[in-house]
Amino acid sequence: MPITVAIVEDDPRACGGFARLVDSSEDCRCISQHGSAEPAIDELPKIAPDVVLMDINLPGMNGVAAVHRLKELLPRTQFVMLTVYEDSDLIFSALKAGATGYLLKRSAPTDLIAAIREVHGGGSPMTSQIARKIVQSFQQRPAGVAETHKLTAREAEVLDYLAQGYLYKEIADVLKISYTTVNTHIRHIYEKLHVTSRTEAVSKHLRAR
Numbered sequence: 001m002p003i004t005v006a007i008v009e010d011d012p013r014a015c016g017g018f019a020r021l022v023d024s025s026e027d028c029r030c031i032s033q034h035g036s037a038e039p040a041i042d043e044l045p046k047i048a049p050d051v052v053l054m055d056i057n058l059p060g061m062n063g064v065a066a067v068h069r070l071k072e073l074l075p076r077t078q079f080v081m082l083t084v085y086e087d088s089d090l091i092f093s094a095l096k097a098g099a100t101g102y103l104l105k106r107s108a109p110t111d112l113i114a115a116i117r118e119v120h121g122g123g124s125p126m127t128s129q130i131a132r133k134i135v136q137s138f139q140q141r142p143a144g145v146a147e148t149h150k151l152t153a154r155e156a157e158v159l160d161y162l163a164q165g166y167l168y169k170e171i172a173d174v175l176k177i178s179y180t181t182v183n184t185h186i187r188h189i190y191e192k193l194h195v196t197s198r199t200e201a202v203s204k205h206l207r208a209r
Contacts, residue, residue, distance in 0.1 A: 002029040003120045006049040008040045010058050018053060025113045037066035045073045051116050055082045056090060064094045071098030071196040078119040098196040101125035122168035150192040158185045163202045
């Protein structure tokens, strides 16, 4: 089955270009396009795409706030932020809101498709600068040991592999369990830690060490 993709972008030409690029790939399909956050919030929960490409600077509600709302409604959907500038603070806010990665709009077409595949496979496409900010945030916040103690031994093991950067499929292979089982464990981890993204879950894990 193809990776289903929705695009939230207020520039019609850019939105159409992204959609055509996605549809030109062998394994991705664009199933919806939205010019602003508000209709996306209304419509995306009905179609539950695998990946959403979300513009940060939108008219009305911005992309960061939209991801925060949508991640609660679509916990299994992966959100990749689209941005013109490499604004570390704004992108980091998007990651905290539930996005899994980000992509510069000027990126090569092959990079966009690669980012979609990566995020769908359990990865988090981002630059080293953003990764460094995340690590710094781990070091600046108090430990969350109590919440991580709620995890079962298997859930803790899965979370540890997530923290090491393993993809979902790689975790399944290492633990000799199915991809679906890994997804189930991760959903339970999110619920127990009260988080909505891999970034938040790994953050709590590292703070508890």
